Amino acid sequence: MIIPLQIEFNNTEPIEAVESRIRQELAEFEKFYNRLLSCRVEVEAPKHERRGSVSKVRIDIGVPAKDAATPAELRGAEAKQDTEHLHVSSQRKDAAMAVHAAFNVARRRLKEFTGDSYKHH
Secondary structure (H helix, E strand, C coil): CCCCCEEEEECCCCCHHHHHHHHHHHHHHHHHCCCCCEEEEEEECCCCCCCCCCEEEEEEEEEEHHHCCCCHHHHCCCCECCEEEEEEEEEECCHHHHHHHHHHHHHHHHHHHHCCCCCCC
């Protein structure tokens, strides 16, 4: 990755177990697709622990625009400096599970983005 991993926690102090899960999930993701340019993860914990409260995770992944199966302008997207950003989010009661779910969504989105043409670069 060209830009180091960025992790941001909102409404909570950094949670070591969640940060560790993010790094683990990113390592697995990079085995799947090793051309990442950047990865920014935001973890938002509920302000107050209430029944039904959830943690939200948002991931912004920068990938080379040239890896896209369809050019940005045809998809209604915009490529800046030859980089496209895939945005995914997930929410679960458990923040670590929300991280896992968000990275699963990111993998699916990346397959769509590349047309599954990368096959472990």
